[in-house]
């Protein structure tokens with residue numbers, strides 16, 4: 179309670195005796211003689227104060243919360259009026275945008291709903307919708323670069339190096355970003371940091387090509403080959419429902435990618451296949467057949483399809 183009283187005292191002194199901007203800041207943007215505090219430092223302080231009320235009786239805690247809310251509403255209204263007024267001054271719009279690049283100014287204006295979320299925040303919010311699914315598989319994704327209309331992301335943990343990462347990227351990450359942030363039209367996956375690999379989940383009879391976004395429904399699976407027809411380490415190009423696909427076996431795992439080079443979309447029939455790598459016969463782009471990763475241009479990759487090995491049958495579910 180004492181801390182709360184101190185806060186209100188500070189608020190009253192600022193509102194009753196406004197100081198000029200020049201008197202509050204020096205050239206370095208810090209208060210006179212007082213080092214600037216970081217946003218995290220100030221937020222930690224607020225969290226510590228909030229924690230004080232954890233053990234208070236409900237009536238007291240509610241009153242403190244209501245008071246804090248009322249002060250926030252007062253501040254929000256003041257900021258709105260201030261900005262509305264300043265915007266009428268020539269050149270002030272740009273000055274306000276520059277001021278909002280300060281982390282504290284930005285955080286406060288955002289918390290009051292005065293600033294809209296940045297593209298970066300919206301991309302993060304989009305990824306938050308799929309992070310629980312990734313976490314279930316021991317993985318995560320982080321944003322590397324946001325430069326509209328492009329975004330670069332990187333897989334972390336188990337998603338990095340997972341044979342299903344291409345599927346997770348297309349059906350999870352890319353879709354989530356483009357659904358939530360339509361102005362982003364290019365989503366690229368950059369190399370991860372080398373997380374653990376977790377491939378399949380399954381039992382003696384069934385091996386699923388695991389991705390959080392593989393929908394394990396009973397519908398849509400098409401028989402591709404018998405497992406015995408695809409030797410360990412072998413790759414076959416076959417047609418499934420009008421799609422030419424690359425079917426490759428790595429032990430008990432089978433991968434399937436559209437037979438279309440990510441460079442110009444050409445079918446790679448006749449391309450050299452060695453050590454799990456196919457080389458496109460046209461301009462020699464190389465792809466790892468276990469992950470679909472392009473070794474020539476890491477920002478692109480082969481389009482994956484779902485695969486399951488059920489008993490001695492290899493089934494494919496086409497991803498359009």
Ligand code: FES
Nearest residue numbers: 439441458461463
């Ligand atoms: S089409 Fe495959 S490398 Fe150009």
